Amino acid sequence: MAAPPPKLDAAGVNALLETAFPGIAAGGPQVTEVTPGRVRVVRPYGEGLLRPGGVISGPTLMSLADTAAYALVLAHAGDQLMAVTSQLNISFLRGAAPGDLTAEAEMLRLGRRLAVCDVRIWTEGPDRLAAQANVTYALPG
Numbered sequence: 151m152a153a154p155p156p157k158l159d160a161a162g163v164n165a166l167l168e169t170a171f172p173g174i175a176a177g178g179p180q181v182t183e184v185t186p187g188r189v190r191v192v193r194p195y196g197e198g199l200l201r202p203g204g205v206i207s208g209p210t211l212m213s214l215a216d217t218a219a220y221a222l223v224l225a226h227a228g229d230q231l232m233a234v235t236s237q238l239n240i241s242f243l244r245g246a247a248p249g250d251l252t253a254e255a256e257m258l259r260l261g262r263r264l265a266v267c268d269v270r271i272w273t274e275g276p277d278r279l280a281a282q283a284n285v286t287y288a289l290p291g
Contacts, residue, residue, distance in 0.1 A: 153187025154260050157228040160184050163221050170231050179217045179253075184225045191218040193251040195273075205245035211271055211281045212240055218253035219267040219285035226260055230289055233265070237286040246280035249273040255285075263291055 158166070160181040167181070183190040193199075193214050201207040216235055223233050252272055259266040269283040270276065 153185075154226050154257060155186050156184045156225045158184065158225045160189075163189070163225050166224050166229065166231065167217075167221065179214060179221075181221045181225070187226070187257045189218060189222045189225050189255050191221055191253045191255070193217075193253070195248060195250045197248075199251075200248060203245070205247065206251065206273065206280070208240075208242060210251070211242065211246060212238065212283070214251055214253045214271055215240055215269040215281065215283035215285060218255040218269045218271075219265075219283075219287060222255040222257055222267050223260075223265045223287045223289070226257055227265065227289060232290040233287045235285065236264070236288040238283060239285075240281055240283040242281050243279050246271070246273050251280075252276075261289075263289055265289060 163181045179191045179193040182192050199206045199210045255267050255269045265287040267285045271281040
């Protein structure tokens with residue numbers, strides 16, 4: 151099945167995220183790439199992301215998974231600011247070493263009411279995943 155073409159580029163998605171969450175986008179996750187059926191989001195590293203033990207916290211990884219899925223929905227469904235997370239299931243695969251977090255989200259299904267996404271997160275490289283999430287968004291209808 152061919153991936154759906156995006157309706158927005160990275161700059162357009164970042165602008166929508168800034169509209170939806172004023173002030174959060176500065177210094178937070180940024181969409182760096184949009185391609186058919188995929189987005190890449192980078193969350194700059196900060197010491198405040200660490201948990202005891204020196205790895206990036208689980209809530210940070212969950213937030214990035216959700217943000218990447220939302221960005222993917224916006225990129226492919228357009229201005230759908232009222233899309234909401236209806237399900238998020240995450241597997242923590244290894245401790246995320248300190249460093250910029252990268253999330254790559256892939257659209258598994260984009261329907262009229264639901265968007266289903268796969269999100270993979272890493273700091274050390276895509277061959278050393280820190281987490282993988284399945285995220286479903288309910289679309290306004």
